[in-house]
Amino acid sequence: MASNDHIDFKLYRYTPSTAAAVVFAVLFFLTTIYHIYQLYRRRAWYFIAFVIGGIFQIIGYICRILAHNNTDSVPIYSIQAILILLAPPLYAASIYMVLGRLIVYLRAEGLSVVSIKWMTKVFVTGDVIAFVMQAAGGGIMASGTISSYNLGEHVTVGGLCVQLVFFGLFIITCALFHLRIRKKPTPEVIALAARLNERTTRSWQTVLVGLYAASALILVRSIFRLVEYAQGNAGYLISHEVFMYVFDSTLMFLAMVAMNIFHPSMILVGSQKERDAEMEYPTYHT
Template sequence: MGDSEGHIDFQLYRYTPSVAAAVIFIVLFLLTTAFHLYQLIKCRAWYFSAFVLGGILYRFTPFKRSSFYLHPPLYAASIYMVLGRLILYLRAESFSIVPLKWMTGIFVTGDVIAFVMQAAGGGIMASGTITAMKTGEHITIGGLCVQLVFFSFFLITSVVFHKRIRLQPTRQTIDAREVQGLHVMRSWESVLWGLYLSSILILIRSVFRLIEYAQGNDGYLISHEAFMYVFDSTLMFFAMVAINVFHPSVILSQGDKGGAATHSKL
């Protein structure tokens, strides 16, 4: 069954990786990442650098399973920062259930913890022994749980803020709506909808990964490549496209005082 080092039935892949699928997703991520890079440079949206890095990381490592759970925390880091900047832009700090001065620190800290745990778990699993595999899986599962908790709390924070500011619009909100007119795709609310859509896709992906690793190296999900492409690659691609469409730079990179204050304080 095995040897003293515990090399028992460990397989990095329990299927033959599809070259065609990998190439397709490399091209898809190349396109959306290139557009993100264009948006970042054109609008000087440097707070979105981690998001672009996540797309680049996926693009260059299509066959390495460890890469698939390292890029979502990079997406999350940028998404967290956008909410804080948007709240400051709208002068609506009192509507947030998390004090603005702590918001970025709290969510990014949780994101870093999740990132480190998942990276460490992947590194440990790469040794190929059963003992290391089990330890790595447990650490990875812990990292995914941390990510789910913080992302869920982030969504709650976003929805509560959105509900409150719609009920009691600030002067900045009213002014922004008047300036934006019928441009519903270029408004502070479109930024929030982009964050919601991207966040929900990342949450679904994290739940899938949690179940996958909970089943172990010989589980059903990890043994079938199609699940990885449907519940990881496809979801992350659409998460990137959602932000392409509802990019925060349409609001946060405009030459206004709110945007300037955002850049200086967050």
Template sequence: MTGYVLYEYTPNLPCAVLFAALFALSTALHLYQRIRHHSKYFNPFIVGGIFQVIGYGARCVSHFSPTAVMPYSLQSLFILLAPILYAASIYMVLGRIITFVDAPHLSVVPVHRMTKTFVGGDIFSFILQAAGGGIMSSGKEKALQIGQYVIIAGLGVQLLFFGSFLLASFYFHSRIVKTPTEKAERTKDLRASIWPRDWRGLLFACYAVSLLILVRSVYRLVEFSQGSSGYVISHEVFLYVFDAAMMFCVMLIMNLFHPSVVLSQVEDAEKN
């Protein structure tokens, strides 16, 4: 038991079970796609899915033991950190798209530094948020407050690097459209489609999931800024609308438009 109220509500069991199952199914499919296509750059993404399964599994336990610190800490930490791992894979996908269309000269960030730059920021954000979650794991009021401040700093770093990544993506996209390379033109899907199955469609998929992760990060920033008694953290519906549902959509979009569909030539070259 703890003298501090961990939840302002009893965690909803059906929702926790539903999302644990959905994330498990999507993660299993991502694992299959990763093994089939040797897309090792999606390893962080798969780990993020595993984090979600653990997190919502822990919320199931919290339904029956809402005052238990361990399941509270597990669900808080793993659900918080999963999107950082998604972002790490998305960063690597952009670099591979640029390489795929032979357009390193059109990137504002040198391709050989892109992964190190953005993933490095992601790792720093991960460390801060993990440290904040670790501090909060004691369940004590003072520790919860300190942990929230550290997590806010980590979310700020995440938003800074994620915003920079989106700007770099838009800059590259605008330049490749104005001055397309021979490879970019040759690999276009010429079939009439709202969402082309080529590098352009993959960029659109990256934009879609990036927007979802960005909105989710803003939601979390608002949540922790309000504190442990704030309106957002006190109402479970916000977690499922702005985190669970959005992050499942991220995983589903990348299931449906897996980068290996477009980047198979890059992956085949790496295997040889």
């Protein structure tokens, strides 16, 4: 961990780019609006946290627009730093819930290495811990003093480590389930494949592709943030705005777009009761 024991503390070590912030505010607005449409149309309420993450991004980048002419404003710095930091854990919460619902939908509980009874609870609990730690760390750092920044930095790095551990375990759990169900498909998987074969290319595996893509992007972003905060307030990464836009903004926008394209509601529509009816009396969605 960088020491940062000198007095040269700054909220920003550059003047935030208005153009870059406008571009990403617009991009996140567009993908979030489409997510809201998908959530409402397919009653995918398990994706509410994901949408809230998108809203966090929009507000965060609007604040970065304001920060261009207000580089000494602690409130503006605090809002943009905390909301952009906290959006990915919200994405993760929805992603964790999707896998559990997909396994139940496919009647493949016996193929999961983690009990379905505990899967969502364990991963979401880990995500909540990571979320709270990052929120607390971001809030402490945002107070604008070197001592508070050092403390908040440690707390944030701890939260990012927790997030990485649980995300790594989730990806392993997802991959092992995928391998097992491909080797030993359940009757529901076979029946679903037969019904969808000539009507659509979308399937439960398409949902997993979306989970893999979004998870990989969030994982890379979290590693970047971990290294960035570990370097400290005067670190090379945090001192150059371009790295944030490449390894956070762009990756998180792509994660949201990936879930637009491979939205789980293509399979997981409405409540479990409604999905049971769908399996027995299928209707086809485009």
